[in-house]
Every structure is written in structure tokens, then in C-alpha cells.
Amino acid sequence: MLEFCVKQNVFLYAMIAAGIAGVWCLFWNNRFYTRAIRDLGRLKEPKSKWTRSVLETCQKKAHPFSNAGAFMRSQIAQGRSAGMAVPTLLRGSQNMILTVLALSILSLWAIYRYRYGEAELMRYLGTGIALAGGLVFFRLCLDFGGKEEILLNGWTDYLENEFAATKQSAVLETVQQTERQPVQAETMAQAGTGAAKAKPQTAGSESAKERNELFADPEKEARISKVREGIRQTAAAESRFAGMLTPEEEKLMREIISEYM
Structure with missing residues (x-):
């Protein structure tokens, strides 16, 4: 079985497929963080679906955030890109690196056992090292940890300062309107009572006026x-x-x- 896989280059194709899958996971993971960071400067008109969802969740909160960092970590964990969760994409890139290394080791052991030539050995070894090293290099260059830190700091600052002030202003305005409603109702009732009292007085004064004019x-x-x-x-x-x-x-x-x- 191992000899057949080596002759048909099954291990080689499997390593290439794993490398492509790893690049795919890194691409969509990076796309999520890039769009989320760009939306930090346009939170009033965000373009990312995830950012709009976070803002809606914040609006539904009745109380201020006691721990904005923990809240944002949970929201990032729920973020999705290409139909997959962000943590799943990150783990997928890690798993693809391990898969390439595992296939490389397995193919080298099969080549050594069935005593294939040195050229075959170098081909599998070079392919495995290139793919695994490339995935690790791309992941380090994309720096997902730093992007997550930028996202957390930006959202924490927004939630603890600007959003908290806006929320308090809205609550204060609601309370003031609630307090003004009974006062307005009482004023209207007093105005209606005054008008009802003034009407009979007016009618009586008109009758008296007519009598005065008659006998004048x-x-x-x-x-x-x-x-x-x-x-x-x-x-x-x-x-x-x-x-x-x-x-x-x-x-x-x-x-x-x-x-x-």
C-alpha cells in the first residue's frame, strides 16, 4: 500500500492539497480581521456584517459593560468568514501545517523502506518543508494575535467611553420625558377645568351685560x-x-x- 502511494505520488498530492487548504484558511481569517479593523474608523456606517451584529448586541444591553474585553473576545469567537467560525479557520491552518509534516514524515519513511532513489527522497522532503514552512511563514507575517489585540483595544475604548456616554444620555433623556408626561397631563387638566369655569362666568356676565344695556x-x-x-x-x-x-x-x-x- 505504501509503495503504491509513493509510486502514484499520493503523498505528494496530499501534501499540496493540505498546503492549499492551509492558505485558504489563512486568507479568510485575515480577511475577517482586516475588515473588522477597518470598521473601527466607521462604526456609524460599518460595512462588515460582524460589526453590525456587535453594534446591535451592544444596543440591546440594558446596563453598561463591566468587562468590555471579555465581551469582545466572545464576539470575536462568534465571528464568521466564508461560512466558518474564525477560531475554526485558525485551527484549520494549524492542522494543515501538522498534516503536511505528517505526510512528509510518512512519505520519507516509505521511500527509505522501499529503497527509492535519492531524487525521490529529496522531492518529497523539499515539498514537505516548503509547504509547512510557507504556511508557518504566512501565519507569522499576518500576525493574527496583533490584529486581535488592535480589535480588542479599539472596541474596548469605544464601549467604555463613547458608547457608554451615548447610552447614559439616551437613558437620561428617557427618564426626563417620563417625568414630564405627568406634569403635562396635570397642566392640561388644570387648563380644561379653568375653561369650564370661565364659560359659565362668561355666560352670566353676558346676561348681566344685556340686562344692563336694556335698562341703561x-x-x-x-x-x-x-x-x-x-x-x-x-x-x-x-x-x-x-x-x-x-x-x-x-x-x-x-x-x-x-x-x-
Whole structure:
């Protein structure tokens, strides 16, 4: 079996595939950190889906952050790139390095056992060292630990300073609005009561005004007095018109005038 794998270059192809997979994991992991760091300067309009998700989670928090660093580490662990979690991509690159080394050792042992030529030995050895060394080199150059530190420091500063101040201002404004609502309701109720009281007073004052205007005119008052006096004279039994009426008509007239008075 080992001889067949060596002859068909199975180990060689497997090492190349593992190296490509390791580069793929490093690429997507680096892409996540790069976009997240760029969004630190545009948190009001982020382009990364992960950044928007973190901001939404922060908005849902009712209390200030007691440990922003721990919170951000948990959020970074939940970050995804290319449909995979960031810690999974990082472990994937490590596993690909170990896979290349394991395949290199296995292929060298098979070549030594079946006594293949030195050229075959150097080919597998060179391929294994190049792929494993290249993955380690790329990982060191990308410096994921430093990028994670930059991300943590930026978010910690934002959450403990700017976001905390914004959250406190929003809470204070909400409290002030809540306190103003009962005062406004009481003011409106007092205004309504005052208007209801003022309306009858206004109606009464208008009636009094009309009466004052009516009796303020001397001519009108004199005419009213004459009519009243005439009615009294007609209603009196000694009136000169009393003999012109029959007893029944005089009785009816007296009743009408008495009812009117």
C-alpha cells in the first residue's frame, strides 16, 4: 500500500492539497480581521456584517459593560468568514501545517523502506518543508494575535467611553420625558377645568351685560313702566273700562292679566 502511494505520488498530492487548504484558511481569517479593523474608523456606517451584529448586541444591553474585553473576545469567537467560525479557520491552518509534516514524515519513511532513489527522497522532503514552512511563514507575517489585540483595544475604548456616554444620555433623556408626561397631563387638566369655569362666568356676565344695556336706555325703561301701569289699571276693579265688559268677559280679562303678571 505504501509503495503504491509513493509510486502514484499520493503523498505528494496530499501534501499540496493540505498546503492549499492551509492558505485558504489563512486568507479568510485575515480577511475577517482586516475588515473588522477597518470598521473601527466607521462604526456609524460599518460595512462588515460582524460589526453590525456587535453594534446591535451592544444596543440591546440594558446596563453598561463591566468587562468590555471579555465581551469582545466572545464576539470575536462568534465571528464568521466564508461560512466558518474564525477560531475554526485558525485551527484549520494549524492542522494543515501538522498534516503536511505528517505526510512528509510518512512519505520519507516509505521511500527509505522501499529503497527509492535519492531524487525521490529529496522531492518529497523539499515539498514537505516548503509547504509547512510557507504556511508557518504566512501565519507569522499576518500576525493574527496583533490584529486581535488592535480589535480588542479599539472596541474596548469605544464601549467604555463613547458608547457608554451615548447610552447614559439616551437613558437620561428617557427618564426626563417620563417625568414630564405627568406634569403635562396635570397642566392640561388644570387648563380644561379653568375653561369650564370661565364659560359659565362668561355666560352670566353676558346676561348681566344685556340686562344692563336694556335698562341703561331711559326711553325703554319709561315705555316698560307705562305698559306695566296700563295693565294694572285694566286689571283693577275700579277701571273705567270695567263697565264696558260683561261680567264673564271681565272675569276672563282679569284671569288673563293675572296669569300674565
